[in-house]
Structure formats: structure tokens, C-alpha cells
Amino acid sequence: MPHEFNGEEYKKASTHQKEWGNKIIAEFKLKGDERILDLGCGDGALTVELAQLVPNGFVLGIDGSHGMIETARKLETKNLSFKVQDINNLDYENEFDVMFSNATLHWIKDHNRLLKNVYRSLKPNGILRFNFGAEGNCVNFIRIIQVAMQLPEYADYFIGFDSPWYFPELDKYEKLVKEFPFREMRVWGENADRYFPDVTAIVKWIDQPSMVPFLEVIPPAQKEVFRDYVVEKMIAATLQKDGTCFETFRRINVWARR
Secondary structure: OOOOOOHHHHHHHOHHHHHHHHHHHOOOOOOOOOEEEEEOOOOOHHHHHHHHHOOOOEEEEEEOOHHHHHHHHHHOEOOEEEEEOOHHHOOOOOOEEEEEEEOOHHHOOOHHHHHHHHHHHEEEEEEEEEEEEOOOOOHHHHHHHHHHHHOOOOHHHHOOOOOOOOOOOHHHHHHHHOOOOOOEEEEEEEEOOEEEOOHHHHHHHHHHHHOHHHHOOOOHHHHHHHHHHHHHHHHHHHEOOOOOEEEOOEEEEEEEEO
């Protein structure tokens, strides 16, 4: 099941996600009448920018989180709409000229299914443009959360717990994309390592979205202590002499045309 996020808090914590998304949106050369699907639209900020590019078209933003869509729906206009939908269950056919996703698809575990559904959803000659986490992403957070999960007071809650993320190796993902009959395609990596401006900024990112899947399995009485442990260790591991905080962000970029 999709995780539930706080859209208003995510809006405050997602500066770098929006920077990546704006960079991608700047690439688009559109006629203005396209139909666009934003996979994992989050708080809707980037979806708004897509809608501004297609005044005679239409943009739909989908997200599995009700909290995200509740925030995003405040931005709806005549050519922009949002709905709660699990990306794993795309049910469109020959419907979109562009399918866009930024900083979301590492939350989707089955990319064979994803790409099959995306290919079916695109119109002939339609394009997809994705950016998501790759191998080596968020190494500090992953190392610290794995230690926290193994602490005696929490270990029982994580029996059978599966990582919420899919961070593939670049060459393996490129091989997967090539299994689909796209007429053109390109897959490339990107080092987007990030210095958060201060401790407050990295703590916001830890809380939304990084900690969410882990807190879901912990009883309410212990959530705060678990969260505080992870935050304390993350600050100790990432804080630089100038007051910034460092985390690795490694990305996979995909462009393909049906």
C-alpha cells in the first residue's frame, strides 16, 4: 500500500526535489495542447508548472497519498486536476503525450510492471521523462535507519519489514528499459549530492518523507523516541564545519519515446 505523507510538511521540506523537477521541466518543448500525467505529484507544485506549459491541454497529477493530494487539490485549475491513485495500478491506454515523474519512482518496487503500464498509457510518439533515486542514494540515512531498526527495543517491529525503496544500478535499469519497444530511449546517471543549508533543513527532510515508512510500524508511544534517535545520529553523521549537512543523492534519469 502507498505510504501516507503530510502534504503541507512535505511542501516545506522538498526544496531539492523541486529544483530537480524544475530542471527537467525546462527541457520540455511543448505545443501547448498536450495531455500530461505527473506520476507522484506530491504537493502539486511542479504539476502547476506543467499545466502552465499546456494552456490548451490538460495535466493530471496522481499520488497514492491522500495527504499529498489534499494539499495539491488547492491548486486545481481548468486544465489541472489531481486524484489519489496508486502508481502501481495505472489503468490508462493511449491517453498521454507526456508522462513525467520526479523524485518518486524509487518508491515503486516493480518497475517491469511500471514500464509496461507507462508504455500502454502513452500515445504513439508520446514521451516519458523520469528522475528517481539510484544505487548510492541517501547512504547516511540508510545506514543509520538500519542500525535503529536492529536496536533491541525496536527489532521485533521490523521483523519481515521490506525496504520501501528501489535504488537500482544504472546499467541494470538501462537493460530493463531496453526490454520495452520504445522507438527512442536514453538512460543516464546523475550525482545530485546535497548540502542542506542547516540542521533544520535536513531534519525537515528526515521527517517528510524519509522517516514515514519506518514510523508506520512502531507503536505510537515509541514513535517519538525512535524518530529522535535517528535525527540525532543523522545530525552527528552529516553536519559540516560550516553548519550545512551533507547527504548523497544519486539519480537515474530516463527519457523515452513510444
